[in-house]
Structures are given as structure tokens and as C-alpha cells.
Amino acid sequence: MSIGKIIDGKAFAASLRERIAQAVPVFVEQAGRKPGLAVVLVGEDPASSVYVRSKGKMTVAVGMDSFEFKRPATIGQDDLLDLIEELNQDERVDGILVQLPLPNHIDEAAVIAAIDPAKDVDGFHVVNAGRLATGQEALVPCTPMGCIMLLKDELGDLSGKEAVVIGRSNIVGKPMAQLLLAENATVTIAHSRTHDLASVVHRADIVVAAVGRPEMIKGEWIKPGATVIDVGINRVPDDEDTGKSRIVGDVATAEALAHVGAITPVPGGVGPMTIAVLLRNTLVAAHARAGLAKPDGL
Numbered sequence: 387m388s389i390g391k392i393i394d395g396k397a398f399a400a401s402l403r404e405r406i407a408q409a410v411p412v413f414v415e416q417a418g419r420k421p422g423l424a425v426v427l428v429g430e431d432p433a434s435s436v437y438v439r440s441k442g443k444m445t446v447a448v449g450m451d452s453f454e455f456k457r458p459a460t461i462g463q464d465d466l467l468d469l470i471e472e473l474n475q476d477e478r479v480d481g482i483l484v485q486l487p488l489p490n491h492i493d494e495a496a497v498i499a500a501i502d503p504a505k506d507v508d509g510f511h512v513v514n515a516g517r518l519a520t521g522q523e524a525l526v527p528c529t530p531m532g533c534i535m536l537l538k539d540e541l542g543d544l545s546g547k548e549a550v551v552i553g554r555s556n557i558v559g560k561p562m563a564q565l566l567l568a569e570n571a572t573v574t575i576a577h578s579r580t581h582d583l584a585s586v587v588h589r590a591d592i593v594v595a596a597v598g599r600p601e602m603i604k605g606e607w608i609k610p611g612a613t614v615i616d617v618g619i620n621r622v623p624d625d626e627d628t629g630k631s632r633i634v635g636d637v638a639t640a641e642a643l644a645h646v647g648a649i650t651p652v653p654g655g656v657g658p659m660t661i662a663v664l665l666r667n668t669l670v671a672a673h674a675r676a677g678l679a680k681p682d683g684l
């Protein structure tokens with residue numbers, strides 16, 4: 387049996403960040419200021435803190451301003467909305483990312499709705515979701531956009547391909563389906579109530595797994611030669627009961643390798659693309675806000 391290719395998302399993300407770093411000075415020259423990204427972290431979740439720190443570092447590394455706002459988990463919703471309004475008004479801020487999930491006492495939808503859609507670099511605001519769904523220029527959620535970039539790099543034209551997206555979240559599944567549709571793929575969205583998921587997956591040329599269940603998609607479900615994008619990041623106990631943990635995707639990668647044409651690994655696949663696209667969206671938002679044409683090649 388043949389072994390599929392492992393898609394190097396980490397390397398692709400590094401090259402995307404390199405292209406961004408080359409475009410930033412051109413923006414600075416034209417706009418007379420740096421692009422800026424504001425990240426808001428509520429509470430002290432260790433994993434979230436790691437991501438926020440890593441975003442901040444990469445933002446600065448491509449030549450942009452990074453503004454970090456840490457607030458206690460006890461912050462009132464009104465105070466959080468006040469902070470967002472301040473960032474909406476701040477001319478140095480092109481992108482606003484409020485790290486999710488938020489504590490239970492805060493209404494996530496209300497917080498997202500408060501972000502200026504022009505600064506919504508996560509693409510979560512209903513204005514951007516609606517623009518994407520209707521084929522208008524939009525800020526597009528980072529993870530699905532990263533997946534599309536990897537798919538186009540691997541397959542070229544996606545037109546007419548049979549794509550199955552597993553998961554229907556507003557953050558990944560739904561925008562992923564919209565992006566695939568915009569590329570003229572034939573798109574199915576499967577989810578927890580889907581009957582006979584194995585056979586739905588088996589007809590797909592493109593599988594995007596975004597369910598958040600460790601190794602749920604089995605190798606033999608995959609149509610021979612299919613391209614598999616594994617969005618899952620699941621922390622599970624280590625095999626050898628060392629008390630440590632490791633990260634696995636939503637796909638049983640080791641067994642899938644014998645069936646796929648190509649597959650993204652976890653870690654090192656989609657995850658690094660998410661942050662690179664966040665920087666890309668910040669640069670795109672900065673151009674739009676400055677009245678400049680969108681930089682090409684990004």
C-alpha cells in the first residue's frame with residue numbers, strides 16, 4: 387500500500403509570514419504608520435495565554451504593532467464592551483481579536499457584534515459572515531482561509547471536487563463550506579447527527595475534519611487518494627501513562643496515511659496557518675482602512 391504525502395503547514399505558514407513581512411514596509415511607506423493588531427485575553431487559561439504570546443511575537447516579527455490587553459475572568463461585560471469601543475476608535479489598531487472562549491457570564495455574540503467589522507480580523511462578525519456567504523469582499527475566518535490556501539497549493543483548481551466538511555461551527559465548519567463553495571467544489575456539511583458518516587466521508591475528494599473529537603475519523607473511511615485537512619487540536623493523555631499529554635487531530639492520522647493522497651499533520655498543519663492568516667487579515671484590514679488597494683499575492 388502507498389503512503390500519502392504529509393502537508394507541511396508549518397513551512398507554508400512561514401513562507402506566508404515572509405511574504406507579509408515583505409509587504410509591511412510597503413504599507414508603512416504609503417500609510418505613514420505600521421499596521422496594528424490588538425489581542426484581548428480574558429482570564430488566565432494557560433493554553434490561551436500561550437497562543438496569545440505566540441501571536442504577539444509573530445505580529446512584531448513581521449513588522450506590525452502588537453497591542454495586548456489582559457483582563458481578569460471576572461471582568462463585567464460592559465467593561466469588556468467599553469474596551470472594544472476604545473479599540474474601534476483607536477487609529478493605530480487595524481485588527482481586533484478577542485480570544486475565545488470567553489467566561490460563561492459574558493455573551494460572546496454581543497462581544498463579537500461590538501467589533502467594528504472593518505477591524506474584525508477573525509471574520510466572526512455577522513457582517514463578514516454575510517459578506518462571505520453572498521460572495522462579497524470580506525474578512526474571512528483565519529483557520530478555514532488557511533485550509534483553503536493549503537488545499538489550493540496541493541490540488542490547484544478545486545472546481546467540481548467532492549468536499550465533505552465535518553463540523554458546523556461558525557468559526558470553522560460553516561465558513562469552510564462557504565469558501566469551498568466559492569471555489570466551485572461540491573460541498574457537504576456533516577455533523578454529529580449525520581447518518582453513516584463513514585460513507586459520507588468515503589465519497590469525498592477533500593475531507594476537512596473540524597469536530598474536536600480525537601482521532602474520530604478512521605483511516606478506512608477515506609477514499610483512496612483523497613486530500614485530508616485535519617483542523618482538530620485535541621489534548622489527550624500520553625500513551626505511556628507518564629502523566630503528560632500530547633496533541634492529536636480529529637483524524638486517525640497513522641492509519642489514514644495508507645489511504646490519503648495528502649494529509650495535514652497535527653501539530654504542524656493547520657494550526658500555524660491560523661496565525662499566519664491572522665497577520666494576513668490584519669494587513670488586508672490595514673490597507674482597506676487606509677484606502678489602499680489590497681496587496682497582491684496575499
Ligand SMILES: Nc1nc(=O)c2c([nH]1)NC[C@@H]1CN(c3ccc(C(=O)N[C@@H](CCC(=O)O)C(=O)O)cc3)C=[N+]21
Nearest residue numbers: 437483484485486487508653654655656657658660661
Ligand atoms: N478569537 C479567536 N481566534 C482564534 O483564532 C482562536 C481563538 N480565539 N481561540 C483559541 C483558538 C486556537 N487557535 C490556535 C492558533 C494556532 C495554533 C497553532 O499554531 N498550533 C500549533 C502548535 C500546537 C501546540 O503545540 O500547541 C500546531 O498546530 O502546530 C493552534 C490554535 C486560535 N484560536
